[in-house]
Each structure stands twice: as C-alpha cells, then as structure tokens.
Amino acid sequence: MKLGPPLDLDVLRRDVADVERSIDWDEGLRGARARFLLAARGVPLRPRAGRVSFAPWRAGLKSGPLRSAARLAVALAATLVLSVVVWTGYRQHARIRFDTGSEHAAGQVGVLLSSPGSEPLPIRFSDGTSLSMAAATLARVTETTSRGATVLLEEGSLSCAVVHRDASRWQVAAGPYTVLVTGTRFDVRWSAAEQTFALDLHEGSVTVLGPSLGATGRRRVLAGESLRVSVPATPTEAPAPGQPLAAPLGPIATNPAARGDAVRIGVGDTDGTGHGSWKQLAVEGRYPDALAAAEGGGFEATCRRASAADLLLLGETARFAGSPARAEQALRLVRARPGAKHEAAMSAFNLGRIEYDDRRNYSAAARWFQSYLREEPAGGLAREAAGRLIEAQKAAGDMSAARESASAYLAKYPAGPHAGLARTILNP
Amino acid sequence: MPDDDEALVHALLRRDPGACAALFDRHAPYVQRVIARIIGYSEPERTDLLHDVFVRALEGMGDLKNPRMLKSWLVGIAVFVAKEWLRRRKRVGAPVAPEHAADRAGPSTPPEAVEAVRSLYRLLDRLSEDDRAVFVLRFLEGMNLTEIAEACNLSISTARRRVIRAESRFQNLLPAYPALVERFKVGEGR
Known part of the structure; x- marks a missing residue:
C-alpha cells in the first residue's frame, strides 16, 4: 500500500516501544478492571437487534386489506419507537438515587447524614457509586443529577468508590476544598476545627480546588498519592492575578505509611481535670466517653480551664455525643472569650449547625450562619456557611431572603456544592 | 470461560458469571495501549477511558453483529472514546498534571x-x-x-x-x- 510521500517511522516506533516498556500498564489495568466489574453489575444489556426483512411487507402492500394491516403495524411500530425514545431520554435525564445504612433507607437531598460514633455508615448510589462515612462523620448529599452528585463533608472522613461513566460528574466539598471526580477510589478527611483537609487516592485521578494549592488554586492528585493541606491562617479567597496564596503548599506524599499523620488535632497529655483526658478521648472519636470525662470534672469547671480552641472541640464533642445543650454551652462560652475572633466565628457556624440539624430551628440557624459570614467573610467555611444559609432560610420559609442569598452564592461560588439548590430557588 | 470471542460474546449476553472479567482480561491490555497511543502516555485519564470503553462495550454488546470481530469492535470504541476525550480537552484545556510521561x-x-x-x-x-x-x-x-x-x-x-x-x-x-x-x-x- 502506497500512502503519499514515504515516511519511515521505524525509529519512532522503536522509541515508542522503549517508552512503553517503562510504563506500568498493570496499574492502569487493575484500577479500570475493579471499577469496570463494579459498574458491570448495574449495566443493562440491550438485546441483540434482530434482522428485519422488508420483502414480505412490500408484497403485502399490493392488496387492500393487507395495506391497512401494514399501516396499523407501522403505527404500532412508530408508537413503540417513540416510547423507547422517551424512555431512553427519561433514563438519561433521571437523577441518580441513593440509600443509606444497612436498612437501605431512601436518601434525601440536603438531609444531614450522621454516622454513629462506633461504626461507618454506607451510602449507595443507583449508578453503582458507593461511599462509606467513617464513624462520627457528618455529611450530606446536596445535589443529585443524572451524571452524579455533590456530597458535602462537614466533618470526618469519607471513603469513596465513584463509578466512572461517560460524562459523569461528582464533587466532594469539604470546607473551602472541592474534589472534582470522574471515577476513582479515594479517602477524604476534613476537620472543621483544625481546618485541615486530607486526601488519599487509591485509583484514577482527581482534581482538588481550594486555598493553599499554589497559584492556580488547583492540584491534580494521582493514584498512590496523598494530599495534606491546611486553610491559611489568614484566609485569602481571591488572590490577585498571579499572586500565590500565602500558606505553604501541603505535601503530596506517596508513602502510604504517612497516611493519617497530618490530620491530627493537637492533644496535650492532660487537660488538668483529673478525670482522664476528654481531649484524648475526643480525638480518638470516643465522644460519649469524652463528654463523660468532661462532665466528671464538672462541665463548667472543664470549660473554665479550657482554651477557646479546646472549647470549640468540646462543643463538637458534645454535639457528636448527642448533647446539643452542652455543645451550645461550650460554644457560647467561646464567643465570650476576648481575643478569640476566629474561634468565635467558628462557634457561630457550629451553633448554626446545632440549630439546623439538632433543633430544626431554621431561623436561628440562619442568624448564626449570617454571624459567621459577617465575622469571617473569607473564612475557610464561608462557602459552606453561605450554602447553609440558603438552606436555613428556605427551610424557615423566608423565600425572599433565600433568593437574595442564592443570588449572592451563585455570584461567588457558581460551581459550589449548593449551586444547584441556589439555581432551583432562583428558577423554581 | 470460552476461548474464542464468539462464545465469549454469547456468554456476556447470557450474563454468565465471570464473562465480564474474561472480556476485560482478554482485551484490555491491547485496548489500553491503543488509548495511550492516541491520547499520549502522560494522561492519567487513560484508566478512566479504558473503563469507559468496556462499559460502553457491555452496554452495546447486543449491537455487535459479528461476535468474531469483538477485538476490532472494541478498538473502534476505544478510538471513539479517545477522540471524544481529545475534543473535550481542547474545549476545557489540558488538566494540570504534576509530571510528564x-x-x-x-x-x-x-x-x-x-x-x-x-x-x-x-x-x-x-x-x-x-x-x-x-x-x-x-x-x-x-x-x-x-x-x-x-x-x-x-x-x-x-x-x-x-x-x-x-x-x-x-x-x-x-x-x-x-x-x-x-x-x-x-x-x-x-
């Protein structure tokens, strides 16, 4: 075969073969195989298309009664085709569904999911994607579409196995960070108290957006890599063009042994209560024990001795232990501490969560989220607070305020985890 | 699992256990190389596209007219998926990759x-x-x-x-x- 002017690419073919020999092909195969077999469980097979001969039809059209029968058959066939088209369109645009827990309770968008203190909570999506909330984790699915979902990790750790499909679109938001996912397996952790974000990628690749990720504000993470990053002490949401964010870039570690080391809440050996370290217990995720330890030394006395940061942790501990009253007590004390502006703002945010999630007092929740946004407009939780504000105002029935907040949200975070909700409110 | 592609296709259509794994194990190494050669070796999306090819293949298995042509049919899907990816990349810009192939x-x-x-x-x-x-x-x-x-x-x-x-x-x-x-x-x- 002669194809245009001769081009001898033998050397190049050898070069390509040389480079290919150094590629770990098995790594890609393993990852894709696991995900394909996972996805295959939910893939519907179209039946084999039958061969249709039109010859008998043509012969039949010559006679009158058969012509009528043919017309009827054509009409029926057309109806069938139309139904298939409509059904296919519906299937393509149907939002994915999800359920939670061992009892497969139907999931609802926007509702807080809280895993018990001692065991994980599974979330299963209809496209085969599965998430596992580690013990004592708070998260919510804020949006579902035909192509994926947005999951907001409020606190704790999520293990995600996202099934990659054509044009799939998944996001995990945690504080000011967003993980853009097409299909992959990874663990993500977020500590609102420490403002630390961690991601361990097992398969595929993801893109992480957020502060402290260099001048571009985005970082690609590949299989086997880990990302540890903290929100800058002085948050900067909108750096000048070309101006890098002030905080240092979190390390990408490829050593699996390093996993989990970077995200630790600072713990002293003792908290001076004489009743065991409630902080130690809290860090270990033993929230009821931690609260009991704090109560054992007298809750008020424990609060008096605690720093503003410790009070924040105590508030979270009490909340996880199922005591919103104690949580509120600790968090309100933070706001009374002089010189603790950041902790005061954080406590406002947490008080908003208590009012919303534990007490269903949505008006009060909205006020607390507004307080946070007023006190720390560029804080690490600003995006989440702005989204929660919309949710709270909507739930309180204040649609005029919700529309205003939705409009402000979309102007600032057009691709944020609450963008879908905001658009729905503005264009019902 | 059957050795020839025709029998494998029938096994897939019957949903025989192990047929999906056999499909992947038999053809994925070659398909992966075709994808890598078209999109380039530096792209971590290679794994995603490989997965895509096999999901699409499974969805459309009933449309495969000649089961003996399974391999070249898969290559056709791989070429389509890779070109689609290249078009998308042109539209949204190259991803920020930490290193080159x-x-x-x-x-x-x-x-x-x-x-x-x-x-x-x-x-x-x-x-x-x-x-x-x-x-x-x-x-x-x-x-x-x-x-x-x-x-x-x-x-x-x-x-x-x-x-x-x-x-x-x-x-x-x-x-x-x-x-x-x-x-x-x-x-x-x-």
Missing part, C-alpha cells in the same frame, strides 16, 4: 527516545482528532486501511484520504520538532 520513563529508556516521543505528542497535539487517530493507527499501530476504516467507522476510500492527509500534515509540521527530525536522520543512516 517522559519523566516517568525508566532509567533504561534512552533519553533521545524519551525526547522524541515527547516531541511526537507535541506535534500530534497540533493535528485534528481525526488525523491524530488515523496517524496513530496507521503508523504506530501498523494497521492496514481496512482495519483503520473499521476502527474509525469510515469507508476505505475515506480512510485512505485521511491517512494521506494526516501524513502530509505530520511532514509539514515536522521541521518544528528538531528532536524528531534528528531521530529520522538516525533512521536514514541505518
């Missing part, structure tokens, strides 16, 4: 080979997705026109015209890539 090459890979392959993909980035795909299939995969036509869903005459066009564009752009030109000189000296 060539940087991952092992110590035994000659540096001039690494540079040549890197230059090759810079050049291919300047071809259209269609030209790039046929160029890779013809000159790297060594496919004949019938195979290219099948993989790209073209008539043989269109495939011929496209190969000629891709080769001509490649040659026009070649002088801008000295590392490649040098390699061709090496080839001529042999």
Whole structure:
C-alpha cells in the first residue's frame, strides 16, 4: 500500500516501544478492571437487534386489506419507537438515587447524614457509586443529577468508590476544598476545627480546588498519592492575578505509611481535670466517653480551664455525643472569650449547625450562619456557611431572603456544592 | 470461560458469571495501549477511558453483529472514546498534571527516545482528532486501511484520504520538532 510521500517511522516506533516498556500498564489495568466489574453489575444489556426483512411487507402492500394491516403495524411500530425514545431520554435525564445504612433507607437531598460514633455508615448510589462515612462523620448529599452528585463533608472522613461513566460528574466539598471526580477510589478527611483537609487516592485521578494549592488554586492528585493541606491562617479567597496564596503548599506524599499523620488535632497529655483526658478521648472519636470525662470534672469547671480552641472541640464533642445543650454551652462560652475572633466565628457556624440539624430551628440557624459570614467573610467555611444559609432560610420559609442569598452564592461560588439548590430557588 | 470471542460474546449476553472479567482480561491490555497511543502516555485519564470503553462495550454488546470481530469492535470504541476525550480537552484545556510521561520513563529508556516521543505528542497535539487517530493507527499501530476504516467507522476510500492527509500534515509540521527530525536522520543512516 502506497500512502503519499514515504515516511519511515521505524525509529519512532522503536522509541515508542522503549517508552512503553517503562510504563506500568498493570496499574492502569487493575484500577479500570475493579471499577469496570463494579459498574458491570448495574449495566443493562440491550438485546441483540434482530434482522428485519422488508420483502414480505412490500408484497403485502399490493392488496387492500393487507395495506391497512401494514399501516396499523407501522403505527404500532412508530408508537413503540417513540416510547423507547422517551424512555431512553427519561433514563438519561433521571437523577441518580441513593440509600443509606444497612436498612437501605431512601436518601434525601440536603438531609444531614450522621454516622454513629462506633461504626461507618454506607451510602449507595443507583449508578453503582458507593461511599462509606467513617464513624462520627457528618455529611450530606446536596445535589443529585443524572451524571452524579455533590456530597458535602462537614466533618470526618469519607471513603469513596465513584463509578466512572461517560460524562459523569461528582464533587466532594469539604470546607473551602472541592474534589472534582470522574471515577476513582479515594479517602477524604476534613476537620472543621483544625481546618485541615486530607486526601488519599487509591485509583484514577482527581482534581482538588481550594486555598493553599499554589497559584492556580488547583492540584491534580494521582493514584498512590496523598494530599495534606491546611486553610491559611489568614484566609485569602481571591488572590490577585498571579499572586500565590500565602500558606505553604501541603505535601503530596506517596508513602502510604504517612497516611493519617497530618490530620491530627493537637492533644496535650492532660487537660488538668483529673478525670482522664476528654481531649484524648475526643480525638480518638470516643465522644460519649469524652463528654463523660468532661462532665466528671464538672462541665463548667472543664470549660473554665479550657482554651477557646479546646472549647470549640468540646462543643463538637458534645454535639457528636448527642448533647446539643452542652455543645451550645461550650460554644457560647467561646464567643465570650476576648481575643478569640476566629474561634468565635467558628462557634457561630457550629451553633448554626446545632440549630439546623439538632433543633430544626431554621431561623436561628440562619442568624448564626449570617454571624459567621459577617465575622469571617473569607473564612475557610464561608462557602459552606453561605450554602447553609440558603438552606436555613428556605427551610424557615423566608423565600425572599433565600433568593437574595442564592443570588449572592451563585455570584461567588457558581460551581459550589449548593449551586444547584441556589439555581432551583432562583428558577423554581 | 470460552476461548474464542464468539462464545465469549454469547456468554456476556447470557450474563454468565465471570464473562465480564474474561472480556476485560482478554482485551484490555491491547485496548489500553491503543488509548495511550492516541491520547499520549502522560494522561492519567487513560484508566478512566479504558473503563469507559468496556462499559460502553457491555452496554452495546447486543449491537455487535459479528461476535468474531469483538477485538476490532472494541478498538473502534476505544478510538471513539479517545477522540471524544481529545475534543473535550481542547474545549476545557489540558488538566494540570504534576509530571510528564517522559519523566516517568525508566532509567533504561534512552533519553533521545524519551525526547522524541515527547516531541511526537507535541506535534500530534497540533493535528485534528481525526488525523491524530488515523496517524496513530496507521503508523504506530501498523494497521492496514481496512482495519483503520473499521476502527474509525469510515469507508476505505475515506480512510485512505485521511491517512494521506494526516501524513502530509505530520511532514509539514515536522521541521518544528528538531528532536524528531534528528531521530529520522538516525533512521536514514541505518
């Protein structure tokens, strides 16, 4: 075969073969195989298309009664085709569904999911994607579409196995960070108290957006890599063009042994209560024990001795232990501490969560989220607070305020985890 | 699991246990290489696209007219998926990758080979997705026109015209890539 002017690419073919020999092909195969077999469980097979001969039809059209029968058959066939088209369109645009827990309770968008203190909570999506909330984790699915979902990790750790499909679109938001996912397996952790974000990628690749990720504000993470990053002490949401964010870039570690080391809440050996370290217990995720330890030394006395940061942790501990009253007590004390502006703002945010999630007092929740946004407009939780504000105002029935907040949200975070909700409110 | 592709296709349509794994294990290594050669070796999306090809194949298995052509049918899906990815990348811009493929090459890979392959993909980035795909299939995969036509869903005459066009564009752009030109000189000296 002669194809245009001769081009001898033998050397190049050898070069390509040389480079290919150094590629770990098995790594890609393993990852894709696991995900394909996972996805295959939910893939519907179209039946084999039958061969249709039109010859008998043509012969039949010559006679009158058969012509009528043919017309009827054509009409029926057309109806069938139309139904298939409509059904296919519906299937393509149907939002994915999800359920939670061992009892497969139907999931609802926007509702807080809280895993018990001692065991994980599974979330299963209809496209085969599965998430596992580690013990004592708070998260919510804020949006579902035909192509994926947005999951907001409020606190704790999520293990995600996202099934990659054509044009799939998944996001995990945690504080000011967003993980853009097409299909992959990874663990993500977020500590609102420490403002630390961690991601361990097992398969595929993801893109992480957020502060402290260099001048571009985005970082690609590949299989086997880990990302540890903290929100800058002085948050900067909108750096000048070309101006890098002030905080240092979190390390990408490829050593699996390093996993989990970077995200630790600072713990002293003792908290001076004489009743065991409630902080130690809290860090270990033993929230009821931690609260009991704090109560054992007298809750008020424990609060008096605690720093503003410790009070924040105590508030979270009490909340996880199922005591919103104690949580509120600790968090309100933070706001009374002089010189603790950041902790005061954080406590406002947490008080908003208590009012919303534990007490269903949505008006009060909205006020607390507004307080946070007023006190720390560029804080690490600003995006989440702005989204929660919309949710709270909507739930309180204040649609005029919700529309205003939705409009402000979309102007600032057009691709944020609450963008879908905001658009729905503005264009019902 | 059956040894031949025809029996494998029937097993897949019957949903036999292990058929999906057999499909993947038998054909994924080759399909992965075709994808990598079209999109380039540095792209971590290779795994995602490989997964995509097999999901699409499974969904459309009932449409496969000749089960004995399973392999070339899969290559056709791979070419389609890879071209789609290239188009998408052109639209949204290249992802921020922390390293280049060539940087991952092992110590035994000659540096001039690494540079040549890197230059090759810079050049291919300047071809259209269609030209790039046929160029890779013809000159790297060594496919004949019938195979290219099948993989790209073209008539043989269109495939011929496209190969000629891709080769001509490649040659026009070649002088801008000295590392490649040098390699061709090496080839001529042999």
